[in-house]
Amino acid sequence: MASARPSRRTRSWTATTVAATALALGGCSAYNPITTAEAYNVVDGVQVELGPAVRANNLLVFTSEEGAVGTMSGALSNTGREGVEVTLGFEGADEVSIDVPPRGTVLLGADGDEQVDIDSVEAAPGSHLTVTLATAGEGSLEVEVPVFDGTLPEYAEIVPEED
Numbered sequence: 309m310a311s312a313r314p315s316r317r318t319r320s321w322t323a324t325t326v327a328a329t330a331l332a333l334g335g336c337s338a339y340n341p342i343t344t345a346e347a348y349n350v351v352d353g354v355q356v357e358l359g360p361a362v363r364a365n366n367l368l369v370f371t372s373e374e375g376a377v378g379t380m381s382g383a384l385s386n387t388g389r390e391g392v393e394v395t396l397g398f399e400g401a402d403e404v405s406i407d408v409p410p411r412g413t414v415l416l417g418a419d420g421d422e423q424v425d426i427d428s429v430e431a432a433p434g435s436h437l438t439v440t441l442a443t444a445g446e447g448s449l450e451v452e453v454p455v456f457d458g459t460l461p462e463y464a465e466i467v468p469e470e471d
Contacts, residue, residue, distance in 0.1 A: 352366070352368060352454060352456070353365070353366035353367045353368040353381070353382055353453070353454065354366070354367045354368075354451055354452070354453050354454065355367075356441065356449060356451050358394065358441055358442075358443055358446050358449060359443065359445065359446035360388075361386055361387045361388030361392070362384070362385070362386050362387075362388070362392055362394065362408065362443055362446065363384070363385045363387075364382060364383070364384055364385075364394075364441055364451070365382055365383045365384075365385060366381070366382045366383060367380065367381075367382035367416075367439065367451065367453045368380065368381050368382060368453065368454055368455075368456060369426065369429060369431075369437050369439075369453050369454070369455045369456070370455075370456050370457070370458075370463060370466045370467045370468065371426070371429040371433060371455060371457065371467065371468070372433075372457055372458065372467050372468075372469070372470070373432065373433065373457070374429065374430065374431060374432040374433075375428055375429070375430070376428070376429060376468075376470060377425065377426065377427065377428065377429070377468050377470060378425075378426035378428075378429035378455075378468060379417065379418065379423070379424060379425055379426060379466065379467075379468050380396065380416055380417070380424040380426065380439075380453070381416050381417030381418075381420070381424075381466065382415075382416045382417070383413050383414065383415050383416060383420075384406060384408045384413065384414045384416065385408070385412070385413040385414075386408040386409065386410060386411065386412055386413075387411060388410055388411070389410050389411070390410050391407055391408060391409050391410050391412075392407075392408050392443050392444075392445070393405055393406070393407050393408075393443065393444065394406050394408055394441060394442070394443055395440075395441070395442045395443070395448075396424060396439060396440070396441060397439065397440035397441075397442065397448075398426050398427075398429075398430075398437065398439055398440075399430040399431075399437065399438055400427070400428050400430040401426045401427040401428050401429070401430075402427055404424050404425075406422050406424075417466070418466065425468070429455060431455045432455065433455050433456055433457035433459070434455065434456075434457075435454075435455055436452035436453060436454055436455060437452070437453050437455050438450055438451070438452060438453075439451050439452075439453045
């Protein structure tokens with residue numbers, strides 16, 4: 309009567325095949341880095357740290373054309389224990405100050421907590437506007453923020469209209 313157990317040779321071959329397959333598949337990550345392990349920007353806007361506790365996320369400027377009124381969207385986050393005032397400065401426009409509560413986030417934009425209106429956007433859609441972000445404790449930082457118009461359907465209703 310024949311035995312139901314595989315032969316020693318079959319078991320050895322199976323173990324060798326499994327080990328070789330695992331080694332080959334494991335080697336793939338040696339040549340192809342795992343992208344989810346790396347931080348990268350997955351939004352249209354800009355991310356910037358203003359210090360250990362204050363961060364600006366997904367900053368975007370919307371306008372119909374260069375020199376027209378505009379608005380900014382994004383978020384300001386504070387992981388610190390005390391509130392902080394963040395000042396946003398724009399070329400050719402008035403500064404805007406926003407209070408960010410401790411351990412809080414302020415959403416910028418028409419549907420957010422704070423509406424950030426820009427008197428005149430000194431950059432054309434498709435380019436970048438230099439925005440200065442400042443806090444009393446961390447100083448200031450200049451950031452190149454992308455400028456969008458209503459060409460993309462998801463942004464069409466965000467662009468402010470001239471009065």
